[in-house]
Each structure stands twice: as structure tokens, then as C-alpha cells.
Amino acid sequence: MVNSAWWASALSEAVNNEKPLAVVCNGEELALFRDGQGQAFALEDRCPHRRVPLSLGCVIESGIQCGYHGWTFDGASGACTTIPNLHANERVPARYAARPYPVAERNGFVHVWLGEGEPNESVPAATYQPEGCxxxxxxxxxxxxxxxxxxxxxxxxxxxxxxxxxxxxxxxxxxxxxxxxxxxxxxxxxxxxxxxxxxxxxxxxxxxxxxxxxxxxxxxxxxxxxxxxxxxxxxxxxxxxxxxxxxxxxxxxxxxxxxxxxxxxxxxxxxxxxxxxxxxxxxxxxxxxxxxxxxxxxxxxxxxxxxxxxxxx
Ligand code: FES
CATH class of the missing domain: 3.30.530 (Alpha-D-Glucose-1,6-Bisphosphate; Chain A, domain 4)
Structure with a gap:
């Protein structure tokens, strides 16, 4: 069973554009990372090629790169965008995609929508306004x-x-x-x-x-x-x-x-x-x-x- 909702899965500052962060949230294994503009993304932490955790790879300009054979996945769609050594006349098959999760940031946390389809609820309200320390x-x-x-x-x-x-x-x-x-x-x-x-x-x-x-x-x-x-x-x-x-x-x-x-x-x-x-x-x-x-x-x-x-x- 899964609780279909926005889940706060990590502190915002723990997610960066250098190293993917592996989290388990409500039983789902996720790799969290940011692009160069600071946009946060969440993909299933499993490479669709050989099931290696994507969080063991690295973040590059165009997405997250698997540490095993170097395939690259787009953060927003999960689509595989690059396979090293592909011939010029070969295209990346569309079925090679990692599952993407909708992401939103609120109250200093990275929230991930876990559940069926697109989010049908609004992101939690911004009720946390820290002052001082x-x-x-x-x-x-x-x-x-x-x-x-x-x-x-x-x-x-x-x-x-x-x-x-x-x-x-x-x-x-x-x-x-x-x-x-x-x-x-x-x-x-x-x-x-x-x-x-x-x-x-x-x-x-x-x-x-x-x-x-x-x-x-x-x-x-x-x-x-x-x-x-x-x-x-x-x-x-x-x-x-x-x-x-x-x-x-x-x-x-x-x-x-x-x-x-x-x-x-x-x-x-x-x-x-x-x-x-x-x-x-x-x-x-x-x-x-x-x-x-x-x-x-x-x-x-x-x-x-x-x-x-x-x-x-
Ligand atoms: S296991 Fe990820 S690219 Fe091969």
C-alpha cells in the first residue's frame, strides 16, 4: 500500500548539482539531484539498463549519468538522452527511461509526489518561516x-x-x-x-x-x-x-x-x-x-x- 501524497523526502540543502542523493521515502527508492539552475529532480534510483542505483552515478549538465555504463537520463522526463558509443545511425530507444517523480520545494524540504499519476493535490502550504538560528x-x-x-x-x-x-x-x-x-x-x-x-x-x-x-x-x-x-x-x-x-x-x-x-x-x-x-x-x-x-x-x-x-x- 502507498500513501498517495506529497512527501517531504530530504532537506533542500542536502540536494545539489554535484552528487545525487539516495533516499528511501515511503518505501520508494529515489535519486535526488539538481541541475545548474537549482531545479530539483527525483528519479527512481534504478538504472533501466542493468538496475544499478543511479545515485551511484554523477550529475552532469544534461541530467544524471549512471556510474556503470555512462547512460544519461533527463531529470524532468527520466528519458535516456545519451548512450556512449552509440553509432551515428542509431537512436536511443524510448523504452530506456527512468521513472520520474514530480518534485516541489516547500518549507525547506524537497517534496516528491508518490502515488498514482500526476499530483491531484496542491503542494503543502508554506507555513514554516524560520527566523534567526x-x-x-x-x-x-x-x-x-x-x-x-x-x-x-x-x-x-x-x-x-x-x-x-x-x-x-x-x-x-x-x-x-x-x-x-x-x-x-x-x-x-x-x-x-x-x-x-x-x-x-x-x-x-x-x-x-x-x-x-x-x-x-x-x-x-x-x-x-x-x-x-x-x-x-x-x-x-x-x-x-x-x-x-x-x-x-x-x-x-x-x-x-x-x-x-x-x-x-x-x-x-x-x-x-x-x-x-x-x-x-x-x-x-x-x-x-x-x-x-x-x-x-x-x-x-x-x-x-x-x-x-x-x-x-
Ligand atoms: S547499468 Fe546504468 S548504464 Fe548500464
Whole structure:
């Protein structure tokens, strides 16, 4: 099964016109690269000649060149444009083409349309406008992709942490559907508070997780009680091989008033240290202890948006 949607597959800055980037996004193996004008392209990471990964080749003026026999493929159409040693009276057969994927860039990610035919949805909205220092990263985590999304709702502390912040199990309202994402607010406290969380009756912080019904772009916001943003993190996630999940992320601290936040947070900001950490290892015990609650709604919504894989290839 495949989730037919725009998938954020890589950080924009990781894709260049020097070396193709191999990514696995929702189970699809892709080679990403740019041309000299900065236009990004995605082709199936398999040469139609002898099935060698195209990402092992190199980027040249006219496209991507396979590292094995030097065939060249056009980024936009996937068509083979050059075969070395072809006689002057021979033409490149049209059937030698790599599968191209529609590509769009938004929010600092290269998005690839995975699914049947031409995109029938608009590219995700440009909702991420970083200010000041930005922090990025990428990794692979040993957890199924659907489990990763579920844990982001049931227990985001297993997957992301903010400096000096303790997330609680107290939901501030029911999950709501917003722009094709299931959004859930949970209470959080500064970990420097003297009272243990069970005696806390008000929550000075909100952790808002927005988990996609289609695709894999997750947004996590740390907000004050008045919903002023303290930190925003976008995480692109997709199924990798053998039950693992690829993730890459970018986040920033808005230039809001931080006079009331703990010293540790302010020091991190002054030193330009990231005040959040996206985990690339998961604590199985912690994960197993999570109650399945809001993620049940997500599973139901995502199931109804799936299309059979055979229709997508
Ligand atoms: S395997 Fe790619 S050109 Fe032969």
C-alpha cells in the first residue's frame, strides 16, 4: 500500500548539482539531484539498463549519468538522452527511461509526489518561516513509520525533547483535524518547577503535535500558555527498509520575549545551541508503555487515504 501524497523526502540543502542523493521515502527508492539552475529532480534510483542505483552515478549538465555504463537520463522526463558509443545511425530507444517523480520545494524540504499519476493535490502550504538560528538534522530510526506517527501523538517525549521541558500526559482538548493533519495539544511544564507534575494544576506550556493523514510531514510546536511560539520543529518522515523510518528535520526559535523562560533555555539560545533534540534512537520500554489513544483516530484516517500499491506503479 502507498500513501498517495506529497512527501517531504530530504532537506533542500542536502540536494545539489554535484552528487545525487539516495533516499528511501515511503518505501520508494529515489535519486535526488539538481541541475545548474537549482531545479530539483527525483528519479527512481534504478538504472533501466542493468538496475544499478543511479545515485551511484554523477550529475552532469544534461541530467544524471549512471556510474556503470555512462547512460544519461533527463531529470524532468527520466528519458535516456545519451548512450556512449552509440553509432551515428542509431537512436536511443524510448523504452530506456527512468521513472520520474514530480518534485516541489516547500518549507525547506524537497517534496516528491508518490502515488498514482500526476499530483491531484496542491503542494503543502508554506507555513514554516524560520527566523534567526535554524537547526537541521537527519537520521534513521528503528521503528515502523506508522508507529512513529502514532507515537508522535501518544507520547512525543519518546521521539523529541525540548531543553528544560517536561511533557505531561494531560491532553488540552480532543485531537482535531486541521489541514489534513491530526492536531493534539498536551500540557507541559518547565522541568525546573519544584512541584512534581502530578500536583500541577496549570500548564505553562503547550506541546502541539500535528501529524499528517497523508504523507509524512510532522510539525511540533512548543507554545506558551498564551500560545506564543517558543520553538517550531518540522520533521519529514517516511518508511525506510526493514521496518525503519527515515527522518530529517529543521527547527528554529522565534524571536519572542524569553525573559520569563528558565536560564538554561536562555543560555542555549545565546550560545546558539539547539534547544530541542529529535531522537534517532527509541527507548522500546518507553514506547511499549504508551497508551494507544489519539493515534487510533490517526490510524483510521490514514487507512482510508491509502491506495493499493499496484495502482501506484
Ligand atoms: S547499468 Fe546504468 S548504464 Fe548500464
Amino acid at each position: 535554524e537547526y537541521t538534522g537527519a537520521g534513521t530510526i528503528s521503528i515502523l513509520h506508522e508507529e512513529y506517527l502514532a507515537a508522535m501523538l501518544d507520547g512525543p517525549h519518546c521521539l523529541i525533547s525540548f531543553d528544560a521541558v517536561k511533557m505531561t500526559d494531560f491532553f488540552l482538548g480532543d485531537p482535531r483535524l486541521q489541514d489534513d493533519h491530526l492536531v493534539l495539544d498536551r500540557g507541559a511544564v518547565w522541568s525546573t518547577r519544584v512541584l512534581p507534575p502530578q500536583f500541577v494544576v496549570d500548564y505553562p506550556l503547550i506541546v502541539r503535535t500535528s501529524v499528517p493523514v497523508r504523507g509524512g510531514d510532522i510539525r511540533v510546536d512548543l507554545l506558551t500558555e498564551q500560545e506564543a511560539p517558543l520553538c517550531t520543529v518540522l520533521i519529514a518522515s517516511g518508511a525506510n527498509r526493514r521496518g525503519t523510518t527515515s527522518i530529517c528535520w529543521r527547527g528554529f526559535l522565534p524571536q519572542s520575549d524569553v525573559s520569563h523562560v528558565p536560564l538554561r533555555w536562555r543560555v542555549a539560545r545565546k550560545m546558539k545551541r539547539p534547544p530541542f533534540r529529535v531522537h534517532t534512537q527509541v527507548d522500546g520500554k518507553l514506547l511499549a508503555a504508551l497508551l494507544e489513544a489519539p493515534s487510533r483516530d490517526l490510524a483510521r484516517l490514514r487507512d482510508s487515504s491509502l491506495i493499493p500499491l499496484r495502482a501506484a506503479v
